[in-house]
Amino acid sequence: MTSTERVRSTTTFASGGGxxxxxxxxxxxxxxxxxxxxxxxxxxxxxxxxCIGYTGFLSTLNWDGASPERESVGLRNYSSIAVDPxxxxxxxxxxxxxxxxxxVQTILGLVFATLMHSxxxxxxxxxxxxxxPVVLAPAIMAPVFRQLFAANGQFNWVLEHxxxxxxxxxxxxxxxxxLPVIMVITIWQWTGLTFVLYYAAMSQxxxxxxxxxxxxxxxxxxxxxxxxxxxxxxxxxxxxxLGAIGALKTFDVxxxxxxxxxxxxxxxxxxxxxxxTIQRAxxxxxxxxxxxxxxxxxxxxxxxxxAARERKEVR
Amino acid sequence: MHLPFRSKKVLRSLATVAVVGMAALxxxxxxxxxxQAKAGSATSGTVNWWGWTPTNSDExxxxxxxxxxxxxxxxxxxxxxxxxxxxxxxxxALASNGGPDVFDLQPGAYVQQFGSYAEDLAPTAKDALxxxxxxxxxxxxxxxLTAKGKLAALPxxxxxxxxxxxxxxxxxxxxxxxxxxxxEWKQVCKTFQQNNVGCFAQGAAQEGFDQDTLQxxxxxxxxxxxxxxxxxxxxxxxxxxxxxxxxxxxxxxSGIMQEGALGAQQYPDINxxxxxxxxxxxMMGSWYTQYATQDAMTQAIGAAGVSGAKPFPILPIQFPDxxxxxxxxxxxxxxxxxxxxxxxxxxxxxxETFVKWMATSKAGQQVVADRLDTTATLNGxxxxxxxIKFVDPALxxxxxxxxxxxxxxxxxxxxxxLNADIExxxxxxxxxxxxxxxxxxxxxxxxxxAAEAAxxxxx
Numbered sequence: 001m002t003s004t005e006r007v008r009s010t011t012t013f014a015s016g017g018g019x020x021x022x023x024x025x026x027x028x029x030x031x032x033x034x035x036x037x038x039x040x041x042x043x044x045x046x047x048x049x050x051c052i053g054y055t056g057f058l059s060t061l062n063w064d065g066a067s068p069e070r071e072s073v074g075l076r077n078y079s080s081i082a083v084d085p086x087x088x089x090x091x092x093x094x095x096x097x098x099x100x101x102x103x104v105q106t107i108l109g110l111v112f113a114t115l116m117h118s119x120x121x122x123x124x125x126x127x128x129x130x131x132x133p134v135v136l137a138p139a140i141m142a143p144v145f146r147q148l149f150a151a152n153g154q155f156n157w158v159l160e161h162x163x164x165x166x167x168x169x170x171x172x173x174x175x176x177x178x179l180p181v182i183m184v185i186t187i188w189q190w191t192g193l194t195f196v197l198y199y200a201a202m203s204q205x206x207x208x209x210x211x212x213x214x215x216x217x218x219x220x221x222x223x224x225x226x227x228x229x230x231x232x233x234x235x236x237x238x239x240x241x242l243g244a245i246g247a248l249k250t251f252d253v254x255x256x257x258x259x260x261x262x263x264x265x266x267x268x269x270x271x272x273x274x275x276x277t278i279q280r281a282x283x284x285x286x287x288x289x290x291x292x293x294x295x296x297x298x299x300x301x302x303x304x305x306x307a308a309r310e311r312k313e314v315r
Numbered sequence: 316m317h318l319p320f321r322s323k324k325v326l327r328s329l330a331t332v333a334v335v336g337m338a339a340l341x342x343x344x345x346x347x348x349x350x351q352a353k354a355g356s357a358t359s360g361t362v363n364w365w366g367w368t369p370t371n372s373d374e375x376x377x378x379x380x381x382x383x384x385x386x387x388x389x390x391x392x393x394x395x396x397x398x399x400x401x402x403x404x405x406x407x408a409l410a411s412n413g414g415p416d417v418f419d420l421q422p423g424a425y426v427q428q429f430g431s432y433a434e435d436l437a438p439t440a441k442d443a444l445x446x447x448x449x450x451x452x453x454x455x456x457x458x459x460l461t462a463k464g465k466l467a468a469l470p471x472x473x474x475x476x477x478x479x480x481x482x483x484x485x486x487x488x489x490x491x492x493x494x495x496x497x498x499e500w501k502q503v504c505k506t507f508q509q510n511n512v513g514c515f516a517q518g519a520a521q522e523g524f525d526q527d528t529l530q531x532x533x534x535x536x537x538x539x540x541x542x543x544x545x546x547x548x549x550x551x552x553x554x555x556x557x558x559x560x561x562x563x564x565x566x567x568x569s570g571i572m573q574e575g576a577l578g579a580q581q582y583p584d585i586n587x588x589x590x591x592x593x594x595x596x597x598m599m600g601s602w603y604t605q606y607a608t609q610d611a612m613t614q615a616i617g618a619a620g621v622s623g624a625k626p627f628p629i630l631p632i633q634f635p636d637x638x639x640x641x642x643x644x645x646x647x648x649x650x651x652x653x654x655x656x657x658x659x660x661x662x663x664x665x666x667e668t669f670v671k672w673m674a675t676s677k678a679g680q681q682v683v684a685d686r687l688d689t690t691a692t693l694n695g696x697x698x699x700x701x702x703i704k705f706v707d708p709a710l711x712x713x714x715x716x717x718x719x720x721x722x723x724x725x726x727x728x729x730x731x732x733l734n735a736d737i738e739x740x741x742x743x744x745x746x747x748x749x750x751x752x753x754x755x756x757x758x759x760x761x762x763x764x765a766a767e768a769a770x771x772x773x774x
Contacts, residue, residue: 062772065406066431146584151575170575173520175750178578259520262577263746278403280735281428282772 052294058287065283077288087289090267093179097268098247101186102240108187109194109239110232113202114224116195127199131192138189142256146172149181149257172258175265182254182266189253190246194239201235202228237308244300248293269293357664359388364669365408366419367398368652371614374686381682382672389665391417405429409657416660417670420468422459422649423730424738430467433655437466439667443675452674453692456650459731468653469674472689475648475722476527476600476729477534479635483628483710485512485595493632497562497569500635503595504571513594515566516573518581519749522742527729528566528598529745531634533559534727535644542647545732547770552756552763560748560755562637567749577746587619592627601722602651603629605687607711609704628707631718647727651689690722736772740765 059078062071081087112130116123133141148154151170159168171177205228213223251270254260260271269289277286369375375393382391394415396404402425408414409432420426420433440448449457456470481493489510494500504514519525533541536558543549544556566572573594579585581598589597590606597603605611609626616624634644654670656663673679675693684691684698691697697719705711730738744762747753753761 064428066410066428068431146578150578150584151573170578173575173578175752258578259580261520261742261746263743263750263752274403275739278406280739281402281424 052291055287055290058284059291061284061287063283064281065277066281073284077285078292080285081288081292086264086267086272087269089264090269090272093266093268094247094250096179097183097186097250098244100183101190101247102243104183104187105191105194105243106236106239108191109198110224110229112191112195113198114228116199117202127195130195133189134192134196136189138252138256141185141189142253145181145185145257173262175263178258178262178265182257185253185257186250197235197239198232201232205231233308237304241301241304244304245297248297248300269296354663354667355661355665357668358386360662360665361390361392362417362662362666362669363392363394363415364417364654365394365396365405365415366652366654367396367401368419369686369688370395371611371688374688377686378673378679378682381678382669385672385678386668389668391669401425402428409659412659414657414659416657416662416666418655418657419652420460420655421652421730422456422728423733424735426460426462426467427734429655430462430465432658433465433467434658434663434667435465435467436469436656436667436670439656439671440466440469440675443671448675451694453650453694455648455726455728455731456653456692459649459728460653468650468655469670470650470653470692471673472651472683473648473692473722474600474602474651474689474729475646475725476598477531477634477644477646477648478600478631478718479515479633480589480597480599480603480606480629480631482589482592482595483630483707485592493630494635495633496635496639497565497637498639500571500637501569504569507595508570513573513588515571515596515598516579516585516588516594517576517598518579518585519572519576519745520578520580522738522745523730524581524598525745526733526738526741527600529559529563529741530647530729531598531644532562532637534647535634535636535638535642536562536640538642538645539727542727542732544766545728545737547766550763551766552759556759556762557755558638560744560758563745564748564755572749577749583619586615590616590619591621600646600648601690601719602688604631604715604719607705607715608687609706611687612706626706628705628710630711630714645727646722646725647729648722648725649728649731650692690719734769736769737766740769 060072060074062073062076063069112126116127120126149171150156151173153171155171156165156168159165169177171181209227209231210223213227218226247268249270250268251274254266254268255271255274258266260267260275269292273286273289273293276282276289364375369378372393372395375395379391379393383389401419405414405418406428409418409429414432418429418433420429440452444451452470453473456473457466460466460468460470479493485491485507486493489506489512491503491506492499494503500515507514517524517528530541533555537555540549540553540555541559544551544553549555567576573579585594585597586599588594589599590612606615607629612626612629613624616626634646636642636644654673656666656670660666673683677693677696680691680693680696681699683689684696685702687698687703700712700716705715740762743765744753744758747761748755748758
């Protein structure tokens with residue numbers, strides 16, 4: 001069989017073309033495709049859904065993760081979580097963290113992307129500078145930020161040399177400022193991604209629309225608000241979903257910079273799951289927290305998607 | 316339906332084989348086939364030792380080299396795991412068949428969590444030291460490593476906390492004497508601060524060290540109360556603990572504790588700050604004795620980021636009488652670590668040989684003692700001060716020797732009576748009081764509730 005014949009044969013087989021030669025509709029997944037997707041299916045079902053199911057099972061246990069004795073406690077872990085003040089603190093931090101980081105990153109990303117489209121000098125260098133934090137691992141940057149925001153750190157040194165010594169604080173050593181520091185680090189790290197996505201989305205906007213608006217006398221702000229912002233709505237929705245899921249999964253920065261403290265001031269669901277499961281050996285409780293995290297992430301993604309679709313339909 | 320197989324029968328057969336194969340694999344993975352594993356040779360083989368300590372790999376190498384003089388055919392490979400990653404690493408490792416043969420255990424939470432993966436080493440101790448082996452090893456160390464009637468690990472070295480270490484050069488420079496009361500402590504700190512020198516530093520972001528300071532304060536308020544409360548014989552919301560938390564708060568408000576302490580970690584932040592001369596006092600225990608020596612101090616200063624490190628003499632001092640009641644705040648401690656032999660090890664016999672030599676032989680314990688990182692747990696072994704080079708022998712040898720002698724009579728445990736939940740509650744109480752989000756009374760009540768909840772959860 002020649003290669004051409006082999007391709008033909010495969011095509012016929014894969015498309016499910018009947019003996020009558022009538023082509024099937026589109027690229028619909030049909031039974032003959034099953035062997036091709038089977039490895040991926042086994043992998044995803046085995047690794048992801050099995051693990052979710054197993055975590056659900058663990059969430060009904062009182063177990064330290066090592067002992068052969070596992071006590072079944074039904075939904076008691078969930079009822080304990082409902083009255084756990086640290087859990088509600090983590091939820092509150094997640095919501096505040098998402099709102100602030102998403103809003104600031106969106107504004108900064110949009111502004112940077114707009115500026116970069118304005119043919120400014122040394123644009124490529126600016127793009128690199130804005131994007132570099134995205135590729136730096138939090139584990140590398142955490143000691144730097146710990147030093148920067150320490151009571152005797154460089155941030156306070158700068159404030160003092162600017163005559164703003166009264167504003168100097170032990171930033172990561174007090175409950176009131178630890179969470180804002182975590183948000184600042186996150187914004188610093190992820191604004192580059194927001195910028196790149198907005199930059200790409202803006203490239204898709206029809207230039208004639210902007211030119212027409214200019215002819216009609218629209219200023220920069222008007223163009224931004226009435227043409228660019230609606231034109232990048234899809235990107236904003238995607239970033240919103242990513243940001244929400246990212247907020248729910250937040251672990252590395254608060255853990256590495258503040259160990260989720262002081263006094264749980266930077267506690268998130270991820271850090272609390274780690275503490276309960278690994279450090280305190282309450283594997284069942286940690287699993288219940290994980291299931292709640294999964295449900296909240298799913299609900300949030302569905303709500304954001306639905307909201308975006310609704311708006312599209314209204315338009 | 317179009318299938319890529321000649322018949323459904325073939326497909327079904329393949330599916331059956333796949334399902335049976337996967338089930339067999341799963342069963343193989345879940346089964347405890349190693350429970351029947353052989354112990355191997357006691358005088359040859361490879362022993363994989365995992366631990367968070369000795370943190371200095373040279374120390375581990377020294378132990379292994381000394382061991383190999385007697386047992387040259389046993390290769391010991393030490394793998395250092397950071398203490399912050401230890402629980403996360405050990406849980407799956409010990410449950411699998413690829414874990415260590417020997418692993419570190421600490422009294423308290425670690426023994427409770429990982430003791431079930433360890434062999435009972437009481438017969439090994441009896442074999443090495445005779446039927447009265449318990450009288451030959453530090454009692455407090457053995458007790459801390461025993462759980463549910465099983466000696467989960469043989470103690471290698473003990474460590475004691477509740478003392479302070481001071482930078483003698485800084486005290487001499489400003490003509491200051493180590494404080495013995497809270498008022499003196501405040502005065503000393505005032506002088507240092509006037510000269511732009513940090514006074515006392517602590518990494519209050521970590522529970523272990525907050526707990527040390529709280530226990531030391533409590534021992535000044537009422538000696539022994541903390542231990543009784545840890546045993547459940549006394550309440551955590553008692554006025555003694557309220558007073559303890561009030562004094563703790565005062566350390567922050569009176570300028571003794573460094574600014575931003577709640578965001579600082581004892582290791583590496585405070586350790587590095589003290590070793591680079593930025594602070595005059597630090598809350599550390601007997602493990603800091605090693606930095607009284609020229610070699611370890613020079614190496615540690617270099618590791619803290621100082622080039623051309625010049626070692627300075629440090630001295631241990633008693634924790635001040637902060638309650639002003641005339642009580643001596645006694646130190647407390649237990650086994651710094653013990654070595655456990657993994658039940659799943661295929662080289663159990665060689666592993667036991669290594670652990671037995673380290674814990675029960677005079678040669679093994681002498682190497683441990685001479686490092687000054689921990690104090691030897693085998694009775695009668697003390698550091699050979701003829702070999703050890705202090706930074707300033709005339710100044711340090713007396714106080715350091717006395718300090719180590721004192722540890723022999725310590726009978727209050729440090730971690731042995733606690734689990735991870737109650738340790739977490741100490742951190743919450745310490746941070747909420749220091750941060751101002753709870754009063755000492757409220758924090759003490761929360762601590763008592765947490766202790767009751769921890770008791771209910773952990774038994």
